[in-house]
Amino acid sequence: MFGRQKNPPQPQPSEPDPPTSVDGRKGRPTPKRKDVEAANRRPLVPNDRGAARRSQREKFARARREQQEAMLSGDEDKMPPQHRGPARRFMRDYVDARWSPGELFLPAAILIILVLLAGNLFPAFIEVIITAILVAYVFVLLAIIDAVVLAVRVRNKARAKFGADSLGRGPLMYVVFRAFYLRRMRLPRPVVKRGEFPV
Structure with a gap:
């Protein structure tokens, strides 16, 4: 009962070390999923709605100008x-x-x-x-x-x-x-x- 164990536990193999870079330093740890999702998450409503509206209007106006110029010049790639x-x-x-x-x-x-x-x-x-x-x-x-x-x-x-x-x-x-x-x-x-x- 208190004697020697018949089947002593085998030593567990150690996990391999993470790969090292060329200069011998370890690479940065893998970012957590929630951190990546938080970085990619964009608000549905921008903080500055006025600036967003102005940017959208400028974008549409620029597209209309390009289409108008294409209608005058005959550039079919930019026509409606x-x-x-x-x-x-x-x-x-x-x-x-x-x-x-x-x-x-x-x-x-x-x-x-x-x-x-x-x-x-x-x-x-x-x-x-x-x-x-x-x-x-x-x-x-x-x-x-x-x-x-x-x-x-x-x-x-x-x-x-x-x-x-x-x-x-x-x-x-x-x-x-x-x-x-x-x-x-x-x-x-x-x-x-x-x-x-x-x-």
Whole structure:
């Protein structure tokens, strides 16, 4: 009972020393997980909300300036997504290569407003004024029909050349809206002359 133990305990192997660096010093201890998470944790609400808002506004303004400059220079890489790609460029060039009645929509709208004001000032010429208004409305209706027919034709040509998946969202409205702008007001800027239809 008090004698020698039959199976004396075996000495436990000692754990290997941590690797040492070249200069013989031990490396820094592994950081704890909670310390790493605390260092990476960012507040959902910044401390200085005013500075954060100003920074966000400056970021958006800088992005808008870059997109505006790209629309003027023709740099497609920095244009808004709805203007990028060969199919969109094809549709723009086709619209810019022809003259559309919709280009006179803005002058016609201004003329209608002036005629309506003249009707209030000169009631004696009411028949002439009504005739002018009817002519302006007929012109606007014809411009809308022309733009829709053009949009369908250009969409079909672009679909046959580039495939339906490359047209993007709303190809018809893309063409219609461009046809209703004066040529010098269109963005992205026209790069083809009248009559230079893309092939």
